Amino acid sequence: MALKIVTDSASDTPKSIIEKYGLHVIPTPVVIDEKDYFDGQTIFPAEFYDILRSKEDIKTYHINSAMFYDNFLPYAKNGDEVIYICFSTGIAGTFNAANIAKTELLEEYPDFDLTIIDSKCASLGFGLVTYYALKMQEAGASKEEIIDGINWHCKHMDHIFTVKTLEYLLKGGRLSRTSAVAGSLLDIKPIIEINDEGSLVAIEKVRGRQKSLKRLIEMVGERGVDLNNQMIGVVHGDDAETMEAVKDKLREKYSCSNFLDNYVGCAIGAHTGPGIIGIIYLDEESPYKKYLV
DSSP, X not given: OOEEEEEEGGGOOOHHHHHHHTOEEEOXXXXXXXXXXXXXXXXXXXXXXXXXXXXXOEEEOOOOHHHHHHHHXXXXXXXXXXXXXXXXXXXXXXXXXXXXXXHHHHHHOTTOEEEEEEOOOOTHHHHHHHHHHHHXXXXXXXXXXXXXXXXXXXXXXXXXXXXXOSHHHHHTTSSOHHHHHHHHHTXXXXXXXXXXXXXXEEEEEEESHHHHHHHHHHHHHHHOOSTTTSEEEEEESSOHHHHHHHHHHHHHHHOOOEEEEEEOOHHHHHHHOTTOEEEEEESSOOTTHHHHO
């Protein structure tokens, strides 16, 4: 019997963290030409972006209750306590599906202790939250402290992104055709954030790729705190070269030295396309820093 921290592949948690902590990551489904694949299990980001560029028919759907049941069942049987850090309800129905599975499991295993937390984060936003939770557990924090820490870090995790093309926002219904055509002609690049409800929203429009990247970096300074001491998340849609250039600018401008980086996985990447760049950081100094050294 043990306390287990679980997340899903929409967290874009780097492989190094998964392997170091033996983290259980539930894969997000991806449908390619009517065939199901599972993010990080039967399809991987580099391959996924090649398929995305080839204009194959790609859809995503959230992890359903049956999948959650199967993933949680071994813990229920073993009497483990589980904290599941979940993809934002503002983007997917994952939280509700996980709770349906919990209800079913409690009928069979009434003592099963499963805490499901709606992160209201996306991509490496809740990957960082998961990393902090694992660090807290490793440092000896209690279950209650870990849950409080997860909730605090979720609330104060700031995510900002920009995309290289408007094509995939249009396909996903997040942009009207008129806006997409006009934006493409004017080379408009939206700055997108995850808002307090955990939804993807465009908050600014910038002309040109380089200006949009520059604006992201400026916003980190405007909205972030203690940047040279915290872990900064940087993600990319199959554009590692640009990601590394962004990291260099963050080092130069704010003396950032600690980075966690990865691909934007299938759950978000299918709707934003190749070339997305995101920066994730805390907007307040963490009160749990003693556990995170």
